[in-house]
Amino acid sequence: MPTRAPRRPIDVHVFPSFRAAVKAPWLRKVAAEALAAGDPDGAGGVSIAIADDETLRSLNERFRGLDEVTDVLSFEGESGGAFPTAPDGSDTIGEVVLSYPLAVRQADEHDVTTEEELALLVVHGVLHLLGHDHEEPGDEARMQRLERQALAGFFGATVHAGGA
Secondary structure, eight states, X not given: OOOOOOOOOEEEEEOGGGTTTOOHHHHHHHHHHHHHHHOTTOOOEEEEEEXXXXXXXXXXXXXXXXXXXXXXXXXXXXXXXXXXXXXXXOSEEEEEEEEHHHHHHHHHHHTSOHXXXXXXXXXXXXXXXXXXXXXXXXXXXXXXXXXXXHHHHHHGGGOOOSOO
């Protein structure tokens, strides 16, 4: 009889001004699908934060030296000091921080729903935490395939991937 994978801890923090629009249980499901697609045998969880443009701009400047807003940042333990690390003994592989206002703008630009854009950004950020990247064409194709796999259960085959 197959053993069931352990439930991974997934913490979601939504800035108060976005709580009416963003539901934490749904984000947990999206993150769980990303973890399952990118690391099916893993046990580590993630933390997801839905923030504003200024928070992402500030984090982007502080940790990447770029004084501009970005849609998603992933903070992992193996970053060589570039990003904050999870506390020792934590069951999390890292944190994904998203700009809700930028996700809304990008959804309009990509002609998708805000929910689709948020889901893509969560999946994209989690896959980065799992060591996936898109710097080389082969890596980009693999990452987009994993994004589509994780998002298929929510949106079918029509969701765009690779826009993050």
